[in-house]
Amino acid sequence: MAISVIVLVTLYFLLPLERSSAGTAITTLVVGLVVFVALVAFQVRSVLRSPFAGLRAVEALTISVPFFLLLFAGTYVVMAKMSEGSFGVPLSHTEGLYFAVTVFATVGFGDLTAKSEAARLVVTGQMIADLVILGLAIKVTAGAVSRSRRPGDAPGA
Known part of the structure; x- marks a missing residue:
């Protein structure tokens, strides 16, 4: 779990992002979001099938x-x-x-702001996706924990 996060962060800092074109950036974001949706769908199935659903839900979120x-x-x-x-x-x-995390956390210190229309649209997209992710995370985690506590619903029961 922690190794996956370390690998993701390391890759992020090693990628030569400053050499990307507009087409590459858009394609990367769209493909990345598709991969993200597939990852979440896979993880939701894993959570629902796991005998330790609450733990698996936390792992999926991390x-x-x-x-x-x-x-x-x-x-x-x-x-x-x-x-x-x-x-x-x-x-x-x-x-x-830092900016992505402040947007996600809805902190908005004001030291970094989106100035162009395109940047504001992408940030708005992130904010909407943040709400969906938070809602889904809370629902799946709470549901998994609740389900794991009911003896008749546990996998293999």
């Missing part, structure tokens, strides 16, 4: 949420490199991740 955040962080870094006016400041890998 893989899928960092993947989601790093996907948007990478998109923000590429957008900032392609158009300097997209954000208030140029974004490094660290700043891209």
Whole structure:
């Protein structure tokens, strides 16, 4: 579980995002979101079939949420490199991740902001997806824990 997150973060920091084109950025985001949806669907099935559903749900979240955040962080870094006016400041890998996490956490310190229309649309997309992910995570985790506590519903019962 922790190894997966370490691998994802390491890959994110090693990727040469500053050399991406607009087409590559859009394709990467779309393909990444499709992979994310497939990952979540697989994980939901795993949670529902697991004898330790609550633990499996936590494990699923610790893989899928960092993947989601790093996907948007990478998109923000590429957008900032392609158009300097997209954000208030140029974004490094660290700043891209920081911005994605502040959007996810709905903190919004105001030190980094989306300035261009395209950047604002992508950030808006992330905010909507954040709400869906949080709602789904809460529902699946609570449902899995509840289900695992009912003796007749446990796998193999």
